[in-house]
Each structure stands twice: as structure tokens, then as C-alpha cells.
Amino acid sequence: DAGVTQSPTHLIKTRGQHVTLRCSPISGHKSVSWYQQVLGQGPQFIFQYYEKEERGRGNFPDRFSARQFPNYSSELNVNALLLGDSALYLCASSRGWETQYFGPGTRLLVL
Amino acid sequence: AQSVTQLDSQVPVFEEAPVELRCNYSSSVSVYLFWYVQYPNQGLQLLLKYLSGSTLVKGINGFEAEFNKSQTSFHLRKPSVHISDTAEYFCAVSAQGGSEKLVFGKGTKLTVNP
Numbered sequence: 001d002a003g004v005t006q007s008p009t010h011l012i013k014t015r016g017q018h019v020t021l022r023c024s025p026i027s028g029h030k031s032v033s034w035y036q037q038v039l040g041q042g043p044q045f046i047f048q049y050y051e052k053e054e055r056g057r058g059n060f061p062d063r064f065s066a067r068q069f070p071n072y073s074s075e076l077n078v079n080a081l082l083l084g085d086s087a088l089y090l091c092a093s094s095r096g097w098e099t100q101y102f103g104p105g106t107r108l109l110v111l
Numbered sequence: 112a113q114s115v116t117q118l119d120s121q122v123p124v125f126e127e128a129p130v131e132l133r134c135n136y137s138s139s140v141s142v143y144l145f146w147y148v149q150y151p152n153q154g155l156q157l158l159l160k161y162l163s164g165s166t167l168v169k170g171i172n173g174f175e176a177e178f179n180k181s182q183t184s185f186h187l188r189k190p191s192v193h194i195s196d197t198a199e200y201f202c203a204v205s206a207q208g209g210s211e212k213l214v215f216g217k218g219t220k221l222t223v224n225p
Contacts, residue, residue: 004154031211042115042201042215043155056210090154092213098143098162100213102155 002027004093004103012109013081021076021106025093031055032074033100034066035090043090049074050096086110113138113204117216125224126194132187132219134202141207144185146176149199149218158200161185172196197223 005024013019025032031050035043045058049068063079072093078085086109092100118133136142143162147155159170166178176187185202199220203213 006154033211033213035213040217042203042217043213045212045214048210048212056212058212092155094211097211099145099157099160100211101157102147104154 004091004101006089006091006103006106008106009104010107010109012111014111015081015083017081017110018077018079019081019108021078021089021091021108022073023076023091023093023103024073025091026101029093029095029101030072031094031096031100032068032072033092033094034074034076035092036060037088037090037105039087046076081110083110113142113206113214115202115204115214115216117200117202117219119219120217121220121222123222123224124192127191129190130188130192130196130221132200132202132221134185134187134216136183136185136202136204138183138204138206142204143207144176144178145203145205145213146170146174146185146187147201147203147215149201151198155201158187192221192223194223194225196221 033048034046037043047066048056052068066076068074088105090105092102094100114137116135146158161178169175199218202216
């Protein structure tokens with residue numbers, strides 16, 4: 001089976017712009033989580049969605065939002081980009097409990 | 112809330128030597144424990160996990176870890192490392208019965224030298 005896929009792989013934006021990142025979970029997985037990994041740090045939890053409903057939210061500003069679609073894929077949206085939003089954004093999927101499997105990430109650079 | 116401390120930010124070792132990467136956690140509830148590996152410019156790959164049962168868990172690539180509840184530790188070990196084990200290693204916890212949110216440590220950079 002295919003693993004978690006994310007698009008795009010790389011992205012360059014300027015301050016104030018908006019960005020949408022996409023994630024497709026492993027087949028059969030109903031939960032998607034998003035993490036932000038700043039250079040030199042461990043990933044930080046942003047959101048979790050299960051069966052299209054938000055199950056958890058990390059300590060991120062309202063500029064960050066997400067949604068999950070009926071096919072369990074997900075989008076992460078970030079408005080009014082700041083330089084500090086430059087990071088690797090990781091998506092992880094699971095069956096809804098225990099173990100998360102990560103995708104390759106989207107590397108976002110904000111100039 | 113949970114927190115994770117990885118005691119060493121960098122660990123250099125020679126090829127074929129044993130290695131231990133240390134991880135301590137803090138939590139007021141029971142947790143699941145994980146080790147993930149990240150190769151340069153890639154996502155995270157699950158190495159092993161402790162959910163319940165035997166406190167010694169074995170993972171991929173010859174790695175193993177031991178859960179010690181009294182010391183709140185989950186150290187990762189490998190008896191003989193290879194050059195290809197050079198990577199960043201992350202310890203993570205999630206609360207049992209919770210939202211599945213993973214809390215990560217800051218990572219340990221393992222460098223295996225010839």
C-alpha cells in the first residue's frame with residue numbers, strides 16, 4: 001500500500017500570502033494530523049482530524065486552519081504568512097488510535 | 112500534559128560500536144511511547160513503539176528500546192551501528208485514550224563515523 005503522500009514537496013511564498021498544503025492518508029486510515037517542524041527542533045502538533053471532525057488543536061494562532069474531506073484527505077491552510085512560518089510541515093495518518101505514520105513533508109520557505 | 116527530554120543533542124560513534132540514545136518523559140497519565148528516525152530532507156519513519164505488555168520492544172533496523180516506568184525512561188539501543196544509521200532520532204509520547212497528539216523531544220543527531 002502507498003504511504004502518506006503530501007503536496008507540494010517544496011513551496012516558496014512571501015510574507016502576507018496564503019498557502020494550502022495537502023495530504024492523502026494511508027488507505028483505511030481515518031485520522032490525519034498536522035505537525036510543524038522548525039529547523040533543529042522536534043515536530044510540534046498543529047491539528048488532528050478524525051472522521052472529518054477536529055479532535056485536537058495545538059498552540060498555534062488562528063491563521064492556521066485545516067479540514068478533512070469525505071475521502072479522509074486533508075488540507076492545512078495558513079493565512080498572512082510570517083517569516084517564522086518557514087518550516088517542514090508534516091502530515092501523519094492513523095486508524096484513529098495509537099500509531100501515526102508520517103509523510104515526507106512539505107518544506108515551506110517564507111521570504 | 113506530557114513532555115519529553117532527549118538528554119543528548121548529538122551522539123558521535125564509530126561504526127560497529129554500540130549506541131544508546133536517552134529519552135525521559137513526564138506525564139500525569141499513562142502514555143504510549145515511540146521512536147522515530149528522520150534522514151536528511153525526509154519525513155519521519157517509525158522505528159518502534161511501546162503500547163503495553165513487554166517493556167523491551169524491538170523495532171526495525173536492529174534497534175530496541177526498554178520502557179522503564181519507575182524512571183520514566185524509554186532509551187533506544189543498538190548493539191552495532193552502521194554508517195547508514197546516521198540520522199536524527201526523535202522520542203515521542205502520546206496520552207493513552209487521548210487525542211493521539213504526539214509530543215516530541217528535540218531530537219538526537221546520531222553520527223556514525225568509519
